[in-house]
Amino acid sequence: MKKEIDNKLNSKNIKPTAMRELVLQVLIEQKTAISLPQLEHKFEKVDKATLYRTLKTFEKNKLIHSIDDGSGTVKYALCQDTCECMPEELHVHFLCTKCNQTLCLNDFPIPSISLPNNFSLESVNMVVKGVCSNCKK
Amino acid sequence: MKKEIDNKLNSKNIKPTAMRELVLQVLIEQKTAISLPQLEHKFEKVDKATLYRTLKTFEKNKLIHSIDDGSGTVKYALCQDTCECMPEELHVHFLCTKCNQTLCLNDFPIPSISLPNNFSLESVNMVVKGVCSNCKK
DNA sequence: ATTGTTGATGCAACCGGGTTGCAAAGTTAC
DNA sequence: GTAACTTTGCAACCCGGTTGCATCAACAAT
Incomplete structure (x- = not known):
């Protein structure tokens, strides 16, 4: 268990x-x-502050990514093992809106989109609000 | 001029x-x-506080809509004249990322998207980051 | 016109998430 | 063991957003 976590960190x-x-333990348990x-x-x-810096470190090293879901507070989730946080992987x-989980x-994947003339695209953030399958039951 | 603005408010x-x-004057001049x-x-x-409540009033009455572009501060822009702020109109x-304008x-329009089984959709927020045509020159 | 009611404004204070400075504790290299 | 560096804990701060409250303006009824 601890071995697995340390491996993830080391990797x-x-x-x-x-x-x-x-912290990583919590992030893993957290779905x-x-x-x-x-x-x-x-x-x-x-x-x-320590948590804050821990998350920043995790983010910088692509263990987690940050999510702005419009709720006013940034959330974090584990990246896929192979993730490099490139635009294509978004x-x-x-x-x-029921359980408030993100x-x-x-x-x-985020659908591709066309832009007006002479606009160039760097990244896209797409957040869908609705009711999840858990809350639908 | 003032006539036009009052009309917009009254409508x-x-x-x-x-x-x-x-405030509306500024919003109109603002592109x-x-x-x-x-x-x-x-x-x-x-x-x-007054500005805050003014914006809230404008938003409630669908004169403007709020935009969360991920910059950390909510922005506002005029709605189209006919806008009812319905999902389809998003x-x-x-x-x-150059001039920092939203x-x-x-x-x-936001492209339609498929969701996992038993998820229902209420609204979608889509923000594209990149360089605008003005900054490209 | 006077009064009463309602809504708008101004001021101050608060809240909460995010962030930084700094000193103490821990780790690593030599 | 000591020096150099990193991580942690504490405190304090910043800033956007928000609310309470008293005052003021607009308007209606008499």
Whole structure:
């Protein structure tokens, strides 16, 4: 377990510290995207700044990606193992208006789009709001 | 001029006050989306809260719509005259990474998308980042 | 015109997410 | 063991957004 987590960290060139192991643990157990404030609540007593920097480190090293779902707070989710966070790999994010969970629709790539003349495209953020299958039951 | 502005306000059932006329004036002159803080700078001396509530009123009455372009601050832009802010009327927003302006691509509807089984769709937010035609020159 | 009601405005204060500076603790290299 | 570097914890700050409250303006009824 710990072995697996350390492997993941090492494979992304992140020095495994106790803190980082704990955070990654939570991120793995978590099936949906999680925000910094939400992450804080997962622990008895943590320092916000440390969590913040941990997430930033994870993000920089492409272990996780950040998601702006329009809720006002940025959320984070694990990248796919092979992810390099390139434009082609971008997927749609879904925000359930019932349970308020945000999730990666990894199998749903963002549709390509045309732009006005002389506009060039760098990246696209696409967030779908609706009700997830869990809340539909 | 003032006539035209008051007409616009009245047509959306917004009581025309001096404040609101001023704000709408700015919004009309403005070709790109504008944030509350940016709007504040357009005036010598205004109260943030008043501007805030003015924008909220405008938004509620569908004179403007809010745009979350991922920049961290919400921006606002005039709706098309006939706009009812329905899902079908949603358009793509563009954020230029050079000039940092956000604009409505009114002629570019958001492409339809498929979702996993048992997911239902309520709305979609799509923001494209890139370089606008102005900055390309 | 006077009063009363409603809505708009201005001011101050607050909230919460995000971020940084700095010193202490931990880790690594030599 | 010591020096160099990294990570952590604490505090404080920034800024956009938001609310409470008192004041002021607009308007209606009498």
